[in-house]
Amino acid sequence: MKNSIPSYSSLVDEVAEVLNVSIDSAYRRIRGEKLLDFEEIYLLCKKYNVSIDKLISSQSNTIVFQGKQNNFGEENFHSWMVDVLAQLEMVNSFKEKHIYFLLKDMPPWYHYYHSELASFKFFFWQKSILFNENFKNQQFSLDRIDNTEYSDLTQRILKTYNKIPTTEIWNLEGINTTLRQIDLYH
Known part of the structure; x- marks a missing residue:
């Protein structure tokens, strides 16, 4: 917690405030x-974004992930894209930076160079991965391509x-994944 509090604040003041207790x-x-x-413990973990698992785990080789769960809402895909941008901006803010990719699909931004492919992938992700109700009975059509919502x-x-x-470590499987998705929806 000490590393999470602002330098102008003291640990005891922060603990007292979060727990609503006296300084003593x-x-x-x-x-x-x-x-x-x-x-x-819950209040402190929530305030300082620390996993309770991390505090009580006796294993030093434990890896804890954080993320947003799918709420199956319409805004889920847009929120995911905003989060991707925020993560990339955070990585880009470092003086020394490097990203390593090993995926079973092409890195998502490569689809953005081709509007038809981007539209298909947006459709696929929203229908098959995020289970967006608006896509439940829809079929993909090149006639309905409208990426204006996501273009910026x-x-x-x-x-x-x-x-x-x-x-980026690519293999044939990455391209085949997209081809199989297209074939499935064809």
Whole structure:
């Protein structure tokens, strides 16, 4: 937690504020004289974005992932794309950066260079991966291509990705995955 709090703030003040306890009570908790109850652990973990698993895990080789679960809403795909852009911008903000890719599908931004392919992949992801109800009984059609909703976002993702040094490990399976998806919907 010390690393998460602003430099102008003290740990005891933060603990006291989050737990709504006195400074003296916060000191007792920090020193271990008073044990934290589960509600207090939950409040601190939530405030500082720390997994409870990370705190209580006895294994040092544990890897904890965080992410947003699919809520099957219409905005899910757009939110995912915004999140991809945010992750790429975060990586790009570092002085030393590099991305390594090994996927069973082509990296998603390569579809953005071709509007027809991008439209198909957007349709596929929303229907088959995100289970968007609006796509439940729809069939893909090149006649209904309209990427205007995502065009600004895809261009920003491409621009950001192209600034980051990458190593991409491709194989035939990556291209075959997209071809099988097209064949499936054909």
